Amino acid sequence: MESIVLPCRITPTIELSIQPPKPKLSFQYTPKITDAHLRKLCNQGRLAEAISSLDSITECGSTIRHSTLSHLIESCIDSNSLDLCYKLHSRVRKLVKEPNPFVETKLVSMYAKCGSLSDAYKVFDEIPDRNLYSWSAMIGACSREKRWGEVVKLFYWMVAEGNAVPDEFLFPKILQACGNCGDVETGRLIHGIVIKCGMNDELRVNNSILAVYAKCKWLDSARRFFEGMEASDGVSWNAIITGYCQVGEIKKAHRLFASMREKGIEPDVITWNILISSCTQSRQCDIAIKLMNEMKSSGINPDVFTWTSMILGFAQNNRRLDALNLFKEMFLTGVEPNRVTLMSAISTCSSLKDFRKGKEVHLSAIKLGYGEDVLVGNSLIDMYSKCGKLDTARQVFDMISEKDVYTWNSMIAGYCQAGYCGIAHDLFRKMQKSNLIPNVITWNVMITGYIQNGEEDQAMDLFQRMEKEGGVKRDTASWNALIAGYLHHGQKNKALRFFRQMQSCGVKPNSVTILSILPACANLIALKKLKEIHGCVLHSNLESEPSIANSMIDTYAKSGNINYSKAIFDRMPFKDIITWNSMMSGYVLHGCSKEATELYECMKEQECRPNRGTFGSIISAYGLAKMVEEGRRVFDMMTEEYQISPGLDHCASMVNLYGRSGKLDEAFDFIEGMATEPDVSTWSALLTACRMHGNVKLAIHAVERLLELEPENTFIQRLIIQLYDLCGTSKDSLKINRPGIGKFPKESLGWSLIEDKNIVHTFVAGDYCQLDGKSVQSWIKSIESKAKPLKYSGMLDIQEEEREESGGVHSEKVALAFALINSSQTFRCVRIVKNFRMCQNCHMFAKLISKAHGREIYLNDSKCLHHFKDGICSCADYW
Numbered sequence: 001m002e003s004i005v006l007p008c009r010i011t012p013t014i015e016l017s018i019q020p021p022k023p024k025l026s027f028q029y030t031p032k033i034t035d036a037h038l039r040k041l042c043n044q045g046r047l048a049e050a051i052s053s054l055d056s057i058t059e060c061g062s063t064i065r066h067s068t069l070s071h072l073i074e075s076c077i078d079s080n081s082l083d084l085c086y087k088l089h090s091r092v093r094k095l096v097k098e099p100n101p102f103v104e105t106k107l108v109s110m111y112a113k114c115g116s117l118s119d120a121y122k123v124f125d126e127i128p129d130r131n132l133y134s135w136s137a138m139i140g141a142c143s144r145e146k147r148w149g150e151v152v153k154l155f156y157w158m159v160a161e162g163n164a165v166p167d168e169f170l171f172p173k174i175l176q177a178c179g180n181c182g183d184v185e186t187g188r189l190i191h192g193i194v195i196k197c198g199m200n201d202e203l204r205v206n207n208s209i210l211a212v213y214a215k216c217k218w219l220d221s222a223r224r225f226f227e228g229m230e231a232s233d234g235v236s237w238n239a240i241i242t243g244y245c246q247v248g249e250i251k252k253a254h255r256l257f258a259s260m261r262e263k264g265i266e267p268d269v270i271t272w273n274i275l276i277s278s279c280t281q282s283r284q285c286d287i288a289i290k291l292m293n294e295m296k297s298s299g300i301n302p303d304v305f306t307w308t309s310m311i312l313g314f315a316q317n318n319r320r321l322d323a324l325n326l327f328k329e330m331f332l333t334g335v336e337p338n339r340v341t342l343m344s345a346i347s348t349c350s351s352l353k354d355f356r357k358g359k360e361v362h363l364s365a366i367k368l369g370y371g372e373d374v375l376v377g378n379s380l381i382d383m384y385s386k387c388g389k390l391d392t393a394r395q396v397f398d399m400i401s402e403k404d405v406y407t408w409n410s411m412i413a414g415y416c417q418a419g420y421c422g423i424a425h426d427l428f429r430k431m432q433k434s435n436l437i438p439n440v441i442t443w444n445v446m447i448t449g450y451i452q453n454g455e456e457d458q459a460m461d462l463f464q465r466m467e468k469e470g471g472v473k474r475d476t477a478s479w480n481a482l483i484a485g486y487l488h489h490g491q492k493n494k495a496l497r498f499f500r501q502m503q504s505c506g507v508k509p510n511s512v513t514i515l516s517i518l519p520a521c522a523n524l525i526a527l528k529k530l531k532e533i534h535g536c537v538l539h540s541n542l543e544s545e546p547s548i549a550n551s552m553i554d555t556y557a558k559s560g561n562i563n564y565s566k567a568i569f570d571r572m573p574f575k576d577i578i579t580w581n582s583m584m585s586g587y588v589l590h591g592c593s594k595e596a597t598e599l600y601e602c603m604k605e606q607e608c609r610p611n612r613g614t615f616g617s618i619i620s621a622y623g624l625a626k627m628v629e630e631g632r633r634v635f636d637m638m639t640e641e642y643q644i645s646p647g648l649d650h651c652a653s654m655v656n657l658y659g660r661s662g663k664l665d666e667a668f669d670f671i672e673g674m675a676t677e678p679d680v681s682t683w684s685a686l687l688t689a690c691r692m693h694g695n696v697k698l699a700i701h702a703v704e705r706l707l708e709l710e711p712e713n714t715f716i717q718r719l720i721i722q723l724y725d726l727c728g729t730s731k732d733s734l735k736i737n738r739p740g741i742g743k744f745p746k747e748s749l750g751w752s753l754i755e756d757k758n759i760v761h762t763f764v765a766g767d768y769c770q771l772d773g774k775s776v777q778s779w780i781k782s783i784e785s786k787a788k789p790l791k792y793s794g795m796l797d798i799q800e801e802e803r804e805e806s807g808g809v810h811s812e813k814v815a816l817a818f819a820l821i822n823s824s825q826t827f828r829c830v831r832i833v834k835n836f837r838m839c840q841n842c843h844m845f846a847k848l849i850s851k852a853h854g855r856e857i858y859l860n861d862s863k864c865l866h867h868f869k870d871g872i873c874s875c876a877d878y879w
Contacts, residue, residue, distance in 0.1 A: 037053075038050050038053060038054075038064065038068055038071070038072065039068060039071055041053070042071060042072060042075040047072075047075050047076065047079055047084060048084060048087075050072060050075070051072065051084060051087050051088050051091060054088075054091040054094075054095060055091065064095065066100070066102055066103060069092060069095070069096070069103055069106070070102075070103075070106055072088055073088065073106045073107065073109075073110045076088050076110055076114070077109070077110055077113045077114060080113075080114055080115070081114070082111075082114050082115065082116055082119075085110055085111060085114050085116075085119075088110075089107060089110075089123075092107070101127060101129060101130070101131050101133070101134055102133075104123055104124075104126070104127045104134065105127075105131075105133045105134045105137045106137075107123045108120045108123050108124050108127075108134065108137040108138055108141065109137045109140070109141065111123060111141075112137070112138075112140075112141030112144065112145075113141075113144075117141060117142070117145055117147075120137075120138065120141050121138070124137075124138045129163065130158075130161065130163060130164070131163065131164055132164040132165075132166075132167060132170070135154065135158045135164055135166075135170070136169070136170050136173075138154055139151055139154050139155070139158075139170060139173055139174065140173060142154060142177075143173050143176065143177060146180070148176075148177040148178075148180045148181040149177075149181050151173065151174060151176075151177035152174070152177050152178060152181065152183055152186055155174045155177075155186070155190075156186075165193075165197065166193075168199055168202045168204060168205050169204075171190060171194065171199070171205050171208065172204055172205060172207075172208040174186075174190060175187060175190055175205075175208035175209060175211065175212050176208060176211070178190070178212045178216075179208075179211050179212040179214075179215035179216065180215070182215070182216055183216075184212060184213070184216035184218055187209065187212035187213065187216065190209070191209050194209065201230065201231075203231050203232075203233060203236075206225075206229055206236070207233075207235045207236050207239060209225060210222055210225055210226055210229070210236060210239045210240065211239045213225060213243070214239050214240055214242055214243025214246075215242075215243065215246070217243070217246065217247055219243050219244065219247065219249075222239075222240055222243050223240065226239075226240045232265075233265070234265055234266075234267070234268050234270075234271065237256065237257075237260045237265060237267075237271065238268075238270055238271050238274060240256060241253050241256050241257060241260075241271065241274055241275065242274050244256065245274055245275070245277075245278035246278075248282060248574065250278055250279065250282055250284065253274075253275060253278060254275070257271070257275060266298070267298075267300075268300070269295075269300050269301075269302075269303055269305075269306070272291065272292075272295040272300060272302075272306065273303070273305050273306050273309065275291055276288045276291050276292055276295075276306060276309055276310065277309040277313070279291060279313070280309055280310060280312070280313020280314065280316075280317070281313060283317050283576070283577075285313060285314050285317055285319055285322070288310060288313060289310075292306065292310065301333075301335075302333075302335065303335065304335055304336065304337065304338050304341060307326065307327075307330040307335055307337070307341065308337070308338065308340050308341040308344060310323075310326050311323045311326050311327050311330070311341060311344045311345060311348070312340075312344045314326060315344060315347065315348040315351070320348045320351055320352050321352070323344070323345070323348045324345065324348055324349070324352075324354075324357055327341070327344075327345045327348075327361070331364070336368065337364070337368065339370060339373060339375055339376060342361065342364070342365050342368070342370055342376050342379070343375060343376060343379045345361045346358060346361050346362070346365075346376070346379040346380055346382075346383050347379055347382075347383070349361060349383050349387075350379070350382055350383035350386045350387070351386075353386055353387050353388075354387070355384075355387040355388075355389055358380075358383045358384065358387060362380055365380075371399075372399060372400060372401065374400055374402055374403065374404055374406075374407060377396055377397075377399070377400045377407060378404075378406045378407050378410045380393070380396045381393045381396050381397055381407065381410040381411050381414060382410050382413070382414070384396065384414070385410070385411075385413065385414025385415075385417060385418065386414075386417070388418070390414055390415065390418055390420070393411065393414050394411065397410075397411045403436070404436070405436050405438075405439050405441075405442070406441075408427070408431045408434075408436060408438070408442065409439075409441050409442050409445055411427060412424045412427050412428055412431070412442060412445050412446065412449075413445045413449075415427065415449070416445055416446065416448065416449025416450075416452075416453075417449070419453050421446075421449045421450055421453055421455065421458070424445075424446065424449055425446065428442065428446055438470060438472070439472065440466075440472045440473070440474070440475050440477070440478065441477075443462060443466040443470060443472055443478065444475075444477045444478050444481050446462050447459050447462050447463055447466075447478065447481045447482065447485075448481040448484075448485065450462065451481060451482055451484075451485025451486070451488075452484075452485055452488055454489065456485075459481075459482065459485065460482075463478065463482060466478070474507070475507075476502075476507055476508065476509065476510045476512070476513060477512070479498060479499075479502040479507055479513070480510075480512050480513050480516055482495075482498050483495045483498050483499055483502075483513065483516050483517060484516045486498065487516060487517070487519065487520055492520040495516075495517060495520055496517070496520060496529060499513070499517050499533075503536065508540060509536055509540060509542075510540075510542075511542055511545050511547060511548055514533065514536070514537055514542060514548055514551070515547060515548065515551055517533060518530075518533065518551045518552070518555045519555070521533060521555055521559060522554070522555045522558040522559060523558065523559060523833055523860065524559060524560045524831040524832065524833050524858050524859075524860050524865075525753050525754065525755040525760055525831055525832075525833055526559060526755075527559045527560065527561060527831065528755070528758065530555055530556065530559050534552065537552065543568070543571075544573075546572070546574065546576055546578070546579065547578075549568055549571075549572050549579070550576075550578045550579050550582050551582075552565075552568050553565045553568050553569055553579065553582040553583055553586060554582045554585070554586065556568070556586075557582075557583075557585070557586030557587075557589055557590065558586075558589065558865075560831060560858040560860075560865070560867070562586055562587065562589075562590045562592065565582075565583060565586045566583070569582075569583045575606070575608070576608075577608055577609070577610070577611055577613075577614070578613075580599065580603045580608055580614065581611070581613040581614055581617060583599060584596050584599050584600060584603075584614065584617040584618065584621070585613070585616075585617045587599065587621065588617050588620045588621050588624065589865050590865065590867060590874055591624055591867070591874035591875055591876060592874075593621045593622070593624035593625035594625065596617065596618065596620075596621035596624075597618065597621050597622065597625065597627075597630075600614070600617075600618045600621070609642075610642065611644070612644055612647060612650075615634060615635070615638045615642075615644065615650060616647075616649050616650055616653055618631075618634055619631050619634055619635060619650060619653040619654060619657055620653045620656065620657075622634065622657060623653065623656045623657035623659075623660050623661075624660070624876070626660055626661045628657060628658065628661050628663065631653075631654070631657040632654075632657070635650065635654055638650070646675075648676065648678075648679045648681060648682060649681065651670070651671075651674055651676075651678065651682050652679075652681040652682045652684075652685045653685075654667075654670055655667045655670060655671060655682055655685040655686050655689070656685045656688070656689070658670060658689070659685060659686065659688060659689025659690075659692070659693075660689070660878055662689075662693050664686075664689055664690065664693060664695055664698055667685075667686055667689055668686065668698060671683075671686060678705070679709070680706060680709050680710060683702045683703075683705045683706045683709070684702075684706065686698070686702040687699055687702040687703055687706065687719075688863075688878075688879070690702060690796070691795065691796045691798060692794075692795055692796075692877075692878050693794060693795075694794040694795060694796055696723060696726050696727050696796065697727070699723055699796060699798075700720070700723050700724070700727065700729075703716060703719050703720045703723060704720065707720060715800045715836075718800060719798055719800065722798040722799075723796075723798060726796065726797075726798070749764060749765070750764070750765040750801045750802070750807075750810060750811050750834070750835060750836050751763065751764050751765070751811050751834070751835055752811035752812045752814070752815040752832050752833065752834045752835075753815075753832065753833040753834075754815045754818060754819060754830070754831065754832050754833075755831065756818075756819075761815075761818065763811045763812075763814040763815045763818065764811055764814075765801070765802070765804075765807050765808050765809065765810050765811045765814075766807055766808015766809055767808070767811075767814065768814065770818065771814065771817060771818060775821070776809075776814065776817045776821070777809070779817055779821055780809060780813055780817065780845075783845060783848055783849060783852070784841075784845060786848055786852075792840050792844070792877065795840060797840065799836075799837070799839040799840075800836045800837050800862075801836045801837075801839060803839075804841070810839065810841075810842050811834065812832055812834050812838065812842050812846070812859060813842060813845060815830075815832050816830065816832070816845075816846065816849055816857070820849070820853060820855070827855065828855060828856070829855070829856045829857075829858065830855055830856070830857045830858070831858045831859075832857070832858070832859045832860070833859075833860050834859060834860065834861045834862070835861075835862060836861060836862055837861050837862050837863045837864075837879065838859065838861045838866070838879065843866070843873065843877070843879070846859060846866070846868045846873070847868055847871050847872070847873055848871065849868070850868035850869055850870060850871055850872075851870055851871030856868065856869050857869075861879070863879055864879040866879070
């Protein structure tokens, strides 16, 4: 049988491994926590991770080097994160079980540099054995925060413990604190310790001792110490120069500056800045400019501080255009302004109300990156508000994202000053709902806004509510706002009443209060009130303030007591130009021409540069003395030597100068040659001269010019009609056929005021209701009967007031009768205020009374302050 072979698939034998496959395992490598690893994490910015890694070191009982801990602490300081500081500190406590002054000192520095002085103190208090480095860390921390008093306390604590003595690095820090907080006694103590410790040859320490004496104004000690120093450098010279500058001894500072250069020590930028700043602060701006030019010549470029002090100084000395020119020049020299420079420039534009220049400074601020700066923004809001650009001010306000309380106050004040108290109040309410609570300034701004705009009720309502609802205690400025507001609206009695109420509430007046209230006493019947305020000034130690003393000089003169003015003037240790001018104008007001001219000469000897006000007073003084040539010479000198353009007040003084001496043609020629159009005061001066010297024709010319300037003035209308009558010109003539002059002007009421036992009495012409009319008239007639031989010759008989024949006895005569025959008080000195110019008859009457009754009479009319004594008047019969 045939075999059948079937095909089949043969699978070869395969050898299989019996070993299972290796599983795929994942390993996480955890490096060993080493000092190097921790440093690496810190350097990579993984500080939080580095601090957390310390836990594993603690768990395994390992340790790390102190240098590594120091590196971690320094990294925390760089991060400025208190949270990381706390985390690191908690782990350090576990790692460092034994007290370690090195680590603890580093922790003190860490907390201090990260802004938590309280935590720094806690660590410092826990250090059992404080060494020099511990004390240095804590003192350095307080020094950085400018807590000068605490630095001094730490020094005494350090001395009491006795474990360490300051070294040449720590002593300067402690001495700096002494100088900054005025603690000269501690400075002297340290001076002694330095000598005992043999450190008196350390220049850095010596400079610090010198700075204490200089800053504390112990200049004799500073000078002796400086001269005894074996070695000195620029820091030494800067310290002693600064000391003299601070007390206003600018000349001595300049001499030291010259000596410094002679000894081969070249001044650095700090030295120049000290001198320049002191000059601008003492109003010597021209000298400051010279110094800055010298500074450039010596190869030192003015820095931002130089320019800023110059700009600020010129602005504060009313040379604002110069200040803005300096700001522009600063840009051109490539010096970039800082925040303070910009604020000074903006403030200057604000004072000038110069919107265009203010806008330019604003654009500069934006370019420099200060567009949204809150401090610059606050200045811009104030500037735009004062320029009347409230919409632009509001735009700046809305742009500032991080507004502070001053931002709100500036905008609210802007609306108030513009009279928009309603909008200001809405913003005030909005502020109350914000995170910022209105402070006392906010309330005061609102009160000022309402009272200045005549809304007395709203102002008083806010004044009452600020403590109850706002939780804000009223301060001196709150009261000042109301006092100034009442004075602004002529309510002197209310202002004085609030001044007294302020004192009764225990609120101490400040210089602003006094400067506000003094003008209310600048009249003859307010002398008692003025003396009361003077007592308050003395009680509050304010008389040494130049502005207060200057105002007191002026007010006493206007209240009729020039001797008090002179007493205050003589006591002033430092006299500025306002002091000299106030005293000089006081003498002129009282007719004391000799005293005024002597004061002018004394002022020049003191090298005080006269200004516009000085020349106005001295020309008037020469006019009183009838020294025409001297007055003319001063007028020419004002323009030629001092480059001061004459103002209308100077021109009126010149007309008065010629007029008093009877040189009417020269007076008229002067007016015709004036560069500017004559004003009311100029023509009034000529009219007075014509009236006193009997020149009818020129008087008519003067009064017609006055009528053109003030056509509604009833006094001028009355005078022109009287003058026409004198020269026989008809009232129906073409010259007076003008609106309002066709008929005799309506009569005005003449009145006089006199004070008796704190009550001000008002007397009206022809009114005897307060007196026995018959006895008064009889008394007046008996006095007038003696006046016939004293009649004024050559004077035009024209007067502002209705004549006694038709209107009754003039009010000043009635007031004099009250003072001399009807009052229970014995008047040795009579003081009267009158609203019209005295007529010739009343002037003669007062002269007779002063002689017959031996009384001094002060009478302030609308034109002149008269002082009658022994039959003579201070006006020399020219008024």
